[in-house]
Amino acid sequence: MQAPAEEKLFSDKQAQMNILAFWFLIGAEVVVFGCLFGIYVSVQELTANGPGPKELFNLSEIIISTIVLLSSSFTCALGVYTLKLGKKRMTFIWFLLTISLGIGFVFLEVIEFVAYVGEGATISTSAFLGAFYMLLGTHGAHVIFGVVWISMLLIQLVLFGITKDTAPKLFIASLYWHFIDVIWVFIFTVVYLLGKV
Amino acid sequence: MDSILQYFRTLPSDIILADISLVIITIASTFLLTKYKKWNWLWSWITSTDHKKIGIMYLFVSFLFFLRAGLEALLIRMQLAFPENEFWVFQGERFNQLTSTHGTVMIFLVATPLLIGLMNVIVPLQIGARDVAFPFMNSLSLWLFISGGILINVSFIAGGSPNAGWTTYAPLSLKEFTPGPSNTYYPIGLQVAGLGTIMGAINFIVTIIKMRAPGMKFMRMPLSTWSMLITSVLIVYAFSALAVALLLLTFERLFGTVILSSSAGNPLIWQHLFWIFGHPEVYIIALPAFGIFSDVISTFSKKKLFGYTSMVFAIILIGFLGFMVWVHHMFTVGLNANINVFFALTTMLIAIPTGIKIFNWLFTMRGGSIRFDTPMLYALGFIVTFVMGGVTGVMLGSVPADYQYHDSYFVVAHLHYVIIGATIFGVLSGVYYWWPKMFGKMLNEKLGKWNFWTFVIGFHFTFFPMHIMGLMGMPRRVFTYPEGEGLGWLNFVSTCGAFLMGIGVFIFMLNIYITTRYGKSVQLNDPWMKRGRTLEWTIPSPPPPYNFARTPIVTSGEPLWNAYENRKENIEFEGEYEDIHMPSSSSLPFFMGMAFLIASFGFVFQIWWLATLGMLGVFMTMAIRSFQNKNGYSIPKKNVIYHDKGVGY
């Protein structure tokens, strides 16, 4: 059952164009992360005198951040659901939860990096670490950007309510958020899991 | 004060000259703008979100960059005119800077934006749209391109230009071997400009997919529009790869990563990333030109394009294959033979779809009624020149032979034959063709012919000898060559040719000046004597801000031509007149561009507070934009009717 509000909210031509444009932007981002993964994989073994993935990573910590980020995807989906139902309050709460989880994730990541640097694993220690920080850093920057972006939209939500203007924006932001999470799944697999075996 | 004077005393004479001319140009333009009270006029252009104005600004700014890079080409040619020559200061390091910025500016700030600019004007007109899908973003693309361009261009007078070739291979481009800001300008400036290009491409894609007039199916789109659609898809993917490459280089130079270093990392990663972008890029600057030629040849032969479907198919195939050939730039780095032959095959295969296009153009002319106006002359010049460059491309694809050609003047010859033959001729053809549509005046035909012949003859004199120079063993990017190798006279001929091209460019500028100053308005929708075939010729020249007063209904691939065949003056427009909603102009893109520029300087010189300030500015403008109400303004129905019926008829 589709909520009747949905058609009205997203039928606007401009909204449709925004969403289409966004899919192509995602296409561009796929290439960006694809290349970053490519770089990472090709220098993975070049650890010079620094630590390699096996010594460095602590899976249990990573699993916590993974859970945090993936649950934010879940709350984000719920936010879109309530958005389509036209429930402003619930939408606000779900998205607020989403960005809080996002901030939590960034926080955990910063702690992780600080610990690594404490062990002498800095960005210039080896090619492996350089690629690692570049990949993770780009992803982290995307999360931060998402947090800032969604906060802006939440302010608008509060000010203007669910309108033909704000609803598609939130929807697009949610697509973005899911995309970041999918990238994280790849990072988790390629960098952490495969790095450990 | 003393220290400033001291600073100027230590500068080389070319930089002093550049500084002085910069100051003079700034003062002169400020004076003129003030004297003729044109500041408001300028501001209305800067803040415009009209696709036509944005397109024209793209053209104008990239033409300025073309003059700069062309001037550099002349300096290169003067240094190389004689063996063991010492022209002015352009030896060694300085020469490398010349070559590098000549290539970089020409590819990124001339070829790409010239085509984007032209297409910005034309594509919405060809599909019967009132504007692009995202007018604001369109303006932002422009300003990002301009700020990136400014950054690359001022490098010359502020700390030194990039000097590792337009390809900027690591490890030469790393801090270890080229300290100072020189090669930092490259990744930062191109990153900013590239961001604008990606946004522009997405804009084109959405515009073409979503904003076509009713009845304009995909297979009814003019070839210019088709090629721009495919090009935009290429841009989205190729420029993203470039973005990563540039990010990587930025990290290497600013944040101390060692991924590209030869001891701890692998410098070849740069080459792969760069060419994964770089080869699609050469088709990005060729395909739109192919589109322009398709329209021009068909118009001036009074013939339907031969093999429309196969033309579309060929563009798609070229775009697709373009991503699978990048290693042909790396045949000599010592990859294994299997890889080399695979890429040799894919490289050669591109000749097939390109050949399809060449023969279709030829057969479009067969049975037609050909006129030789300047746009057509350029199209014909293109066929000859590009085929010559294309076949040398296929020769380069033959791996073992490429061991000889690679990094020699043979490659320089190839690249100018294809790029100037396709892109520059294409833009000139398109500019002559659509000039009356853009400005309502025809460019002077007589000067146009002078422009064409001097430019083309100069071109072949400049670049044909380079094939032979390459085979004689002259490597590229050398500032000198020894006396007794027989290279002297060829280089001299080439230098003379370059000056002839310069005369051609000069005549072009003269033509624009004379036309603007003295030319008569054409007052016609289709100034090309009833040869127009597509929608852009159904509306006034120049078009009103909203392009189409009423929506055109499209029932075939060449609606206007079909109307002519039925002895009608114009196509039918349907629907009622109504109030037309227009996007409002905005100064935010300009400020965002400037904020990026400030941030970029911060990064280049590693002044972190400045970089932070700039980035804050960027986010501020973004936030403002997010909150802005985007109502735009409305043109009332009665004005539209008055304008549509009262003017131009």
Next chain:
Amino acid sequence: MKRVLTFIVTACILSGCSSIAVLNPKGTAGEKQLDLLLLSLLLMGIVLAVVFTLFVRFLIKYREKPGEENEFPIQTAGNKKLEISWIVVPFIIIIVLAIPTFATTYELDEPYTNDKKPLIIEVTGEQFQWSFYYPEYGITSTDELRLPVNRPISFKLTSNDVIHSFWIPQLGGKRDALPGKENTLRLKALETGTYDGKCAELCGAEHALMTFDTIVENKTNFSKWIENMKDGEKDG
């Protein structure tokens, strides 16, 4: 056939062709590359001839004549047979070029068999000079490369700083000298003489000056040079 072509190229297009290094090879690799060059030149000549003939014909025949300004030529959308022909014929041309390209690529890539006893020379590029180390004799020479005629040679290329590219146009095509990596270039000089050697990859301010002389000598002279070098090294 090859002779004829060589002759044509030499005589008609570029008289005094001996100064065109690539067309006048004195090494095995260079010869094979010349064969490919000539083959591709021939094929491309055919392509150019076809295109230019059609081009000129159509331009002359179908130009607008006075009085035709308002006529409507017949509009043709395409022609299946023609369109297929210009897919098939170029395809054939490409196959004809691709096969020898493949063969030669593999051939040049093939390591020497043991009975050939190649002379190994370790070449190191460096801003801005070349050094040549002969492990067989334990000597090093700078910016001057001496080779025995008719003996297979295996260059082991590497670099101390940035990327350089080792090129002796008359003996054969180039190969990059990469830092931290070793590349191999194999060829045999067929005639004695002095040939120019260059650096083909932009490597910094003096890239243009990073040249070297290649002197190909007969066995006795080469041995003499080796002895001299050894003595020199002892003295120094």
